[in-house]
Each structure stands twice: as structure tokens, then as C-alpha cells.
Amino acid sequence: MDRDEILSWVKAERLSLADFFESLHDEEWEAASLCAGWTIHDVAAHLTLSTRTTLAGSITGIIRARGNWDRMEADKARDRAAGFGPAELIAQLRETAGSSRRAPGAAPLDPLVDALVHGQDVARPLGRRRDMPVEQTVAALTHVHGSIFYGARKRFRGTQLVATDADWSAGEGPDEVRGPVGELLLLATGRPEGLAGLTGPGVRRLEAVLR
Known part of the structure; x- marks a missing residue:
């Protein structure tokens, strides 16, 4: 597939997610998402990481998580959520919406999967609808x-x-x-x-x- 087209899709989904997060009430940020043990705030923090994760950071994270990929991702998301409030995360998501940077080892379509699926992870528990193109x-x-x-x-x-x-x-x-x-x-x-x-x-x- 054409990488420019994929990147345009990713950008549109990230900006749509930023709009979605901007519409949430304060208490909704602390609601549980579909990701076990993750709040909506944690998912938003995770979504800002795909353009900011480095190889060195991934190696350090997987060592700290004793080789467990899912634990590493959860730890990174919670750490970032603890360091940044909703408004800051929304701004970060908008800032890098069109970035082609990906986490080490990620394929061009992985950020699109991330945005589409996590969009449902945050919308469905809140009884909100997010259409998937x-x-x-x-x-x-x-x-x-x-x-x-x-x-x-x-x-x-x-x-x-x-x-x-x-x-x-x-x-x-x-x-x-x-x-x-x-x-x-x-x-x-x-x-x-x-x-x-x-x-x-x-x-x-x-x-x-x-x-």
C-alpha cells in the first residue's frame, strides 16, 4: 500500500481521537477502558507514545518488565499518564498526528491499528460511538x-x-x-x-x- 495514504489515514484518526478526548468530562478520564487495568487516561497517554518511543527506551522498558511486552506497554502508559494531564496529552496527540515516526519494529499499518482499536477501547465503555471507516x-x-x-x-x-x-x-x-x-x-x-x-x-x- 502507498505509505503516504496510510499516513494520511493515521493522521485523520489521531486528530479525530484528539477531538474525542477533548469532549470528555473530567470523571470520564478515570473510567476503565476495554484494556484490562487501563483507564481512559492511560490509553490516551499510550497513543502519544508511538511517535516518541526510541529503541533504547524499548530495550530498557522490556528489561524492567522482565521480558513481558504487555507489561512494558502498560507501565509506559501509566508512567506517561502520571506525568501529563488530559490537555497536555491532547496537545501532544495533535502535535504529532502527521508524524511518520513509529515505535521500533512497527510496520506502517501498526499506528493505524493502534488508533482504530484504541478508539473503540475508550469509546465503548463510555457508551459513546466512534465509527470506523x-x-x-x-x-x-x-x-x-x-x-x-x-x-x-x-x-x-x-x-x-x-x-x-x-x-x-x-x-x-x-x-x-x-x-x-x-x-x-x-x-x-x-x-x-x-x-x-x-x-x-x-x-x-x-x-x-x-x-
């Missing part, structure tokens, strides 16, 4: 489905995914799962909240895997 979400889902990083290959083994709002399908096997690309993306990134919008014989098995 179909073309961008299809690109993100295709990337996640083929990546070794997100665990989707193992999660979807023997499962065919079929989008109901786009011309997209992937995988093969007896367990078909159908639904909107946004819900499939949530499922692909390990979020059981995506299950509610899906149908098909594979849903029950995936529910057992994710819950």
Missing part, C-alpha cells in the same frame, strides 16, 4: 490477520472470516464467522467485545478462546 479498517484487519504480532493466526486457525459490510474475507476452515469489519478487527486484536456483532458457527469456539 471501512477502507481503513479493512487495511488494518488484513494487516492484523497476517501478522505474527497480534496472535490472530493462532486465534483464527480453522476459521474463515467474512465481512458483511465490505468485500473482504480471509482464512479457511469449517468455522465461519461473519460480521462488520470493525467487529472482526476487535476480535483479531483479542477483544471479546467484538463477538456481540458476529454470527456463524465459529463464534462459540472463538468465545471460548477469548473469554
Whole structure:
């Protein structure tokens, strides 16, 4: 895919997220997100890090987290949330919305996945709606489905995914799962909240895997 187009998508999502965060009340910043143990504030802090993380910082972080990637990401997000208030994080998100800098090892589409999925992580617990643009979400889902990083290959083994709002399908096997690309993306990134919008014989098995 064209990297300039991907970057334009990422910029638009980051600016949209900044607008979303700006609309929140003070108490909503401390509400739980869909990321276990993360507040909305923590997620906002995490979203400012993809253009600011260095290789040295990643190495130090993974050592401190004793090799646990998820723990490292959580620690970094909470540390940044403790150091910056909502207004500062919103300004930082806007400031680097169009930056092409990525965390070490990240592919061009990873920041788009991050923005789309974390947008749902913060909106859904608050009962707010964030639409996911179909073309961008299809690109993100295709990337996640083929990546070794997100665990989707193992999660979807023997499962065919079929989008109901786009011309997209992937995988093969007896367990078909159908639904909107946004819900499939949530499922692909390990979020059981995506299950509610899906149908098909594979849903029950995936529910057992994710819950």
C-alpha cells in the first residue's frame, strides 16, 4: 500500500481521537477502558507514545518488565499518564498526528491499528460511538490477520472470516464467522467485545478462546 495514504489515514484518526478526548468530562478520564487495568487516561497517554518511543527506551522498558511486552506497554502508559494531564496529552496527540515516526519494529499499518482499536477501547465503555471507516479498517484487519504480532493466526486457525459490510474475507476452515469489519478487527486484536456483532458457527469456539 502507498505509505503516504496510510499516513494520511493515521493522521485523520489521531486528530479525530484528539477531538474525542477533548469532549470528555473530567470523571470520564478515570473510567476503565476495554484494556484490562487501563483507564481512559492511560490509553490516551499510550497513543502519544508511538511517535516518541526510541529503541533504547524499548530495550530498557522490556528489561524492567522482565521480558513481558504487555507489561512494558502498560507501565509506559501509566508512567506517561502520571506525568501529563488530559490537555497536555491532547496537545501532544495533535502535535504529532502527521508524524511518520513509529515505535521500533512497527510496520506502517501498526499506528493505524493502534488508533482504530484504541478508539473503540475508550469509546465503548463510555457508551459513546466512534465509527470506523471501512477502507481503513479493512487495511488494518488484513494487516492484523497476517501478522505474527497480534496472535490472530493462532486465534483464527480453522476459521474463515467474512465481512458483511465490505468485500473482504480471509482464512479457511469449517468455522465461519461473519460480521462488520470493525467487529472482526476487535476480535483479531483479542477483544471479546467484538463477538456481540458476529454470527456463524465459529463464534462459540472463538468465545471460548477469548473469554
